[in-house]
Amino acid sequence: MEPEQPSPDTEHESLHEEAHLPSPTLWPIGFAIGIVVVLVGLIIDPLLISTIGAVIAIVFGFLWARDATRELRVQQVVVEPERREAGAAAPPAEGGAAPVSGPQQPVTRSVFLEGATIGLGAVIGGLITVPVAGFLVLPGFLRQEQHKVDLGPIEKFPLGSWFVATFVVDPAQGEVSRRTAFVRNNGTVADSNGKQVPSFTIISNRCAHLGCPVQANGPSGAILGKKTLKEHTLNGPVQFVPVVPAGYGCPCHGGQYDVEGNRTAGPPVRALDRYGFEVNNGRLVLLSTYSVSHVVGTGAQAKIYKYKSYGPGQHVDGPEAWFYPLSPPHH
Amino acid sequence: MATPRRQPTKAQIRHQKMEELVIYPIDWLEERSGLVGGIRYFLFRNVPSDVNWMQTLGSAALTAFLVQAITGVILAMYYVPSASTDPATGKPVAWESIVNISDHLTLGWLVRGMHKWGASVFIILMFLHMGRVFLFGAYKYPRELNWIIGVLILLTGMLEGFTGYLLPWDQTAYWATVVGINLNGTAPILGPWLAQFLRSGQEIGLETLPRFYSLHMLILPGAIIALITLHLYLVVRLGVTSPPWSKDAAGGEPVEVEEPARRPGLTRPVPRTANGAAMQAEPGGRD
Numbered sequence: 209m210e211p212e213q214p215s216p217d218t219e220h221e222s223l224h225e226e227a228h229l230p231s232p233t234l235w236p237i238g239f240a241i242g243i244v245v246v247l248v249g250l251i252i253d254p255l256l257i258s259t260i261g262a263v264i265a266i267v268f269g270f271l272w273a274r275d276a277t278r279e280l281r282v283q284q285v286v287v288e289p290e291r292r293e294a295g296a297a298a299p300p301a302e303g304g305a306a307p308v309s310g311p312q313q314p315v316t317r318s319v320f321l322e323g324a325t326i327g328l329g330a331v332i333g334g335l336i337t338v339p340v341a342g343f344l345v346l347p348g349f350l351r352q353e354q355h356k357v358d359l360g361p362i363e364k365f366p367l368g369s370w371f372v373a374t375f376v377v378d379p380a381q382g383e384v385s386r387r388t389a390f391v392r393n394n395g396t397v398a399d400s401n402g403k404q405v406p407s408f409t410i411i412s413n414r415c416a417h418l419g420c421p422v423q424a425n426g427p428s429g430a431i432l433g434k435k436t437l438k439e440h441t442l443n444g445p446v447q448f449v450p451v452v453p454a455g456y457g458c459p460c461h462g463g464q465y466d467v468e469g470n471r472t473a474g475p476p477v478r479a480l481d482r483y484g485f486e487v488n489n490g491r492l493v494l495l496s497t498y499s500v501s502h503v504v505g506t507g508a509q510a511k512i513y514k515y516k517s518y519g520p521g522q523h524v525d526g527p528e529a530w531f532y533p534l535s536p537p538h539h
Numbered sequence: 540m541a542t543p544r545r546q547p548t549k550a551q552i553r554h555q556k557m558e559e560l561v562i563y564p565i566d567w568l569e570e571r572s573g574l575v576g577g578i579r580y581f582l583f584r585n586v587p588s589d590v591n592w593m594q595t596l597g598s599a600a601l602t603a604f605l606v607q608a609i610t611g612v613i614l615a616m617y618y619v620p621s622a623s624t625d626p627a628t629g630k631p632v633a634w635e636s637i638v639n640i641s642d643h644l645t646l647g648w649l650v651r652g653m654h655k656w657g658a659s660v661f662i663i664l665m666f667l668h669m670g671r672v673f674l675f676g677a678y679k680y681p682r683e684l685n686w687i688i689g690v691l692i693l694l695t696g697m698l699e700g701f702t703g704y705l706l707p708w709d710q711t712a713y714w715a716t717v718v719g720i721n722l723n724g725t726a727p728i729l730g731p732w733l734a735q736f737l738r739s740g741q742e743i744g745l746e747t748l749p750r751f752y753s754l755h756m757l758i759l760p761g762a763i764i765a766l767i768t769l770h771l772y773l774v775v776r777l778g779v780t781s782p783p784w785s786k787d788a789a790g791g792e793p794v795e796v797e798e799p800a801r802r803p804g805l806t807r808p809v810p811r812t813a814n815g816a817a818m819q820a821e822p823g824g825r826d
Contacts, residue, residue, distance in 0.1 A: 348739035
């Protein structure tokens with residue numbers, strides 16, 4: 209249906225009836241090309257091609273914004289300056305925008321009461337809202353404690369054998385904090401001072417894609433003719449199921465890893481996380497996890513590219529890591 | 540009232556008394572609140588003459604939401620949102636309470652089933668309603684804001700689905716939520732913060748389940764109810780759209796809307812003064 213032609217005297221009303229659209233423009237095409245070049249550049253050559261794309265996008269974006277706002281910039285809004293001089297007669301502003309009250313505008317009683325009511329309400333509301341909102345958000349971020357997990361004496365781990373270890377990280381939380389790791393004793397390795405120290409590979413089973421539990425690809429438990437080891441430590445019962453992994457696989461979306469946790473196939477964005485550890489009075493103690501981009505080599509000689517702990521699905525290296533500049537507080 | 544020509548029969552008198560018995564309380568309420576008139580205004584408003592059955596999908600989605608609200612409130616009386624382990628059985632408390640609802644409590648299986656399947660029905664009906672609005676062009680001026688509010692209702696409904704999925708606290712619930720939270724965690728910049736907020740910590744723990752429960756049954760339903768109220772207010776204010784094939788010209792002369800019945804009296808005759816003019820009674824007026 210055709211809209212009615214606005215007659216001169218209904219011009220003001222017709223403003224609300226019609227969609228007000230900016231004039232057609234071609235600049236968005238150039239802007240879109242710039243974005244495409246940026247994205248392609250991220251794959252091919254982030255430094256050079258992405259920069260060119262960014263320049264194209266910024267230039268065309270600026271032209272587009274200038275074009276779109278031309279109308280606004282032409283119609284300059286005339287604002288009468290506020291006048292405070294006593295006795296100065298307020299000139300009638302164009303378009304009848306003159307203040308209703310007289311030239312002198314002391315704060316009247318009603319204006320003061322209005323402001324006081326709103327201000328007092330805002331103060332009371334803020335006093336209530338701020339601590340409550342803090343209680344909603346902050347406990348999940350502050351005082352994140354590190355939980356050390358005692359896995360028992362290191363002598364029980366035969367050299368070079370893998371175990372699936374399950375343990376409770378925080379006895380106060382109970383079963384909900386039960387975690388799984390793949391543990392291998394690598395023997396000893398020389399530290400920076402040339403002293404021989406124990407070496408363990410302790411890989412978290414949290415998939416680096418979206419956090420599902422990865423499984424060892426290979427025989428485990430009774431099939432191997434080996435017994436499941438059980439230990440009772442400060443963290444409660446800890447269980448070690450012997451396993452011979454050819455790698456690890458995730459049941460959720462098919463991510464695959466090699467035995468050192470390097471991604472070999474599927475959607476994961478990095479290698480499997482690892483647990484830090486210390487040997488305390490001859491006992492293996494797990495510390496916090498850290499993230500790993502990839503591992504070169506194996507066993508005690510493995511070179512691990514370490515990063516601080518990131519969530520699953522978050523890149524730790526490459527341009528995609530720029531998406532995660534600020535990590536929440538961690539233990 | 541006109542003077543009756545004949546004495547009314549006993550049946551007529553009885554009928555009249557019954558009517559008064561029903562009408563008097565309604566009139567009492569209406570005189571003091573205007574609520575009856577408001578409900579009449581809401582329910583008996585004019586709609587285009589050629590409205591379509593497809594235009595009942597919004598009401599259907601509303602009904603599905605009400606079913607979710609009612610069954611949810613009752614399920615909350617039996618469900619225990621605790622991720623801790625029952626020392627007697629070694630099983631999680633929340634999961635045990637779900638088993639209790641489904642397997643032991645009378646009709647629990649039915650109400651839980653209504654809530655579980657009704658959740659999908661609610662989402663499907665919202666999508667069908669959205670499709671109807673899109674195909675009818677009912678999102679156009681002046682109803683754009685109602686489309687936006689509708690999208691917010693859909694989003695809140697999906698958040699209800701996400702938070703409700705964890706509550707059974709079984710393997711499916713747990714790992715689906717792990718994946719769902721980690722998906723949020725991959726969002727740029729604020730993703731890791733959002734994930735940690737949802738978990739209330741670095742890992743899913745004892746606080747996560749009660750947090751999802753509170754979101755699921757207090758915060759999000761409150762938001763949906765507020766949004767539905769706004770949505771319906773705009774439907775009433777802007778009216779119902781004609782179907783695209785309607786012969787009534789869109790934007791044509793608006794039909795004269797009859798003012799809904801107002802005070803005084805929904806059904807009572809208007810009291811008249813001595814000179815026959817209708818009296819204008821002011822509600823609560825004492826002068």
